[in-house]
Amino acid sequence: MAIRRILIANRGEIALRIHRAAHEMGIETVAVHSTADVDAMHVRLADHAVCIGPPPATESYLNVANIISAAEVAHCDAVHPGYGFLSENAKFAEIVEAHDIKWIGPKPEHIRTMGDKVAAKQTAGELGLPLVPGSDGAVSDYDEARKVAAGIGYPVIIKAASGGGGRGMKVCEAEDQLETLMQQAGSEAKAAFGDATVYIEKYLGDPRHIEFQVFGDGNGNAIHLGERDCSLQRRHQKVLEEAPSPVLTPDERNRMGMICADAMQKMGYRGAGTIEFLWEDGEFYFIEMNTRLQVEHPVTEAITGVDLVREQIRIADGKPLSVEQDEIAFIGHAIECRINAEDPFTFAPSPGEVTYYHAAGGMHVRVDSGLYAGYRIPPYYDSMIAKLIVYGRTREGCIMRLRRALEEMVVEGVKTSIPLHQELLRQNDVLSGDYSIKWLEEWLKEREG
Numbered sequence: 001m002a003i004r005r006i007l008i009a010n011r012g013e014i015a016l017r018i019h020r021a022a023h024e025m026g027i028e029t030v031a032v033h034s035t036a037d038v039d040a041m042h043v044r045l046a047d048h049a050v051c052i053g054p055p056p057a058t059e060s061y062l063n064v065a066n067i068i069s070a071a072e073v074a075h076c077d078a079v080h081p082g083y084g085f086l087s088e089n090a091k092f093a094e095i096v097e098a099h100d101i102k103w104i105g106p107k108p109e110h111i112r113t114m115g116d117k118v119a120a121k122q123t124a125g126e127l128g129l130p131l132v133p134g135s136d137g138a139v140s141d142y143d144e145a146r147k148v149a150a151g152i153g154y155p156v157i158i159k160a161a162s163g164g165g166g167r168g169m170k171v172c173e174a175e176d177q178l179e180t181l182m183q184q185a186g187s188e189a190k191a192a193f194g195d196a197t198v199y200i201e202k203y204l205g206d207p208r209h210i211e212f213q214v215f216g217d218g219n220g221n222a223i224h225l226g227e228r229d230c231s232l233q234r235r236h237q238k239v240l241e242e243a244p245s246p247v248l249t250p251d252e253r254n255r256m257g258m259i260c261a262d263a264m265q266k267m268g269y270r271g272a273g274t275i276e277f278l279w280e281d282g283e284f285y286f287i288e289m290n291t292r293l294q295v296e297h298p299v300t301e302a303i304t305g306v307d308l309v310r311e312q313i314r315i316a317d318g319k320p321l322s323v324e325q326d327e328i329a330f331i332g333h334a335i336e337c338r339i340n341a342e343d344p345f346t347f348a349p350s351p352g353e354v355t356y357y358h359a360a361g362g363m364h365v366r367v368d369s370g371l372y373a374g375y376r377i378p379p380y381y382d383s384m385i386a387k388l389i390v391y392g393r394t395r396e397g398c399i400m401r402l403r404r405a406l407e408e409m410v411v412e413g414v415k416t417s418i419p420l421h422q423e424l425l426r427q428n429d430v431l432s433g434d435y436s437i438k439w440l441e442e443w444l445k446e447r448e449g
């Protein structure tokens with residue numbers, strides 16, 4: 001039976017994003033919320049709402065038993081997990097499906113494989129994706145590690161198999177540090193992820209982060225929707241994303257996109273996914289695959305005109321993809337600014353009451369946010385409060401419009417990263433698209449003086 005009511009297992013702007021796609025398809029929504037989010041916009045707009053626990057995410061948005069009970073009590077026939085929280089938890093996906101509720105996401109076995117970085121890398125290699133040279137799987141033996149590192153050449157990076165969020169990584173410049181750094185990486189990984197397994201890769205000096213959006217119907221049909229350049233990062237957190245990447249030619253996009261789509265076809269992948277690469281001197285190197293919708297998905301929507309959440313829901317409902325590869329064209333340019341409630345200089349979080357709010361508007365301006373005047377930003381969750389996504393026919397036009405839109409945005413009562421974005425959009429390297437994943441941190445260091 002077709003999906004009629006979706007439980008949205010998330011909060012904030014992404015919960016709203018899913019609600020909007022569902023309502024446009026005539027599907028009802030059920031919001032879940034912690035006691036800290038009673039007054040949140042995602043709760044106000046949903047057709048029904050269920051409280052699932054106290055403020056800490058471990059007791060609410062990560063509370064599987066309470067979320068499943070909410071889905072049952074509210075008679076939901078599907079669950080959309082959004083991003084973060086339980087979105088890449090294979091066990092949760094299995095539990096949802098075991099309750100005869102549709103999981104709006106990839107097959108649990110694919111979530112599991114891609115969630116283990118060693119298994120993911122091996123699978124990616126088998127599927128024909130280009131890899132960063134490195135150890136063949138996990139390394140525990142120091143002699144073997146020395147051989148691998150000598151083979152690929154220093155510097156190398158030691159990474160935790162269960163790592164995530166940029167944690168559990170050590171750059172090693174020379175052989176005499178290898179053993180110590182492997183021990184450190186292993187014990188940090190054990191403490192953070194309960195798993196000391198590490199592997200070794202060549203450390204790329206100055207790459208860009210370029211990721212491809214893919215979609216599969218679970219039956220062997222798959223497409224790609226081009227790339228996003230997310231090189232502007234602070235502490236491995238993306239700050240501003242754009243599509244297309246300023247450095248790829250249409251030929252390179254098509255070639256790499258087809259490699260990704262073919263890989264997903266072979267895998268029988270279902271739903272939305274993102275294949276992340278580092279890119280240096282014209283070469284792509286797979287780093288990981290995210291088996292969910294990404295924060296930055298709207299830039300892809302802007303240049304392709306495809307509603308990615310609608311596609312996710314359709315696929316979970318057993319329908320085919322609504323577009324074929326040759327119907328997808330990449331037109332114009334889009335940039336997303338992540339707006340956080342934080343000090344634009346120290347990056348200290350700035351939760352509290354929003355006393356005044358005015359969203360930017362006008363042609364080709366999209367604001368995804370649950371903000372309103374009088375809303376209290378709770379201190380318990382991620383500090384991202386809005387995404388400003390701007391489209392233009394050209395990159396220059398997009399940047400001019402983005403500057404204009406940032407001037408219009410007003411958020412009072414809390415500090416935000418709006419001034420940081422305004423400053424970034426005055427930097428020559430950003431204007432010319434000449435930046436790597438190191439650029440932002442280096443610029444911030446200079447700014448500090």
Ligand code: ADP
Pocket residue numbers: 132157163164165166167169201202203204205209236276278287288437
């Ligand atoms: P996580 O899952 O923790 O986010 P990733 O493998 O995606 O880990 O890597 C996170 C970031 O670490 C990358 O975006 C990049 O900035 C850096 N990184 C990872 N692997 C390498 C590498 N081989 N060389 C240089 N930088 C790397």
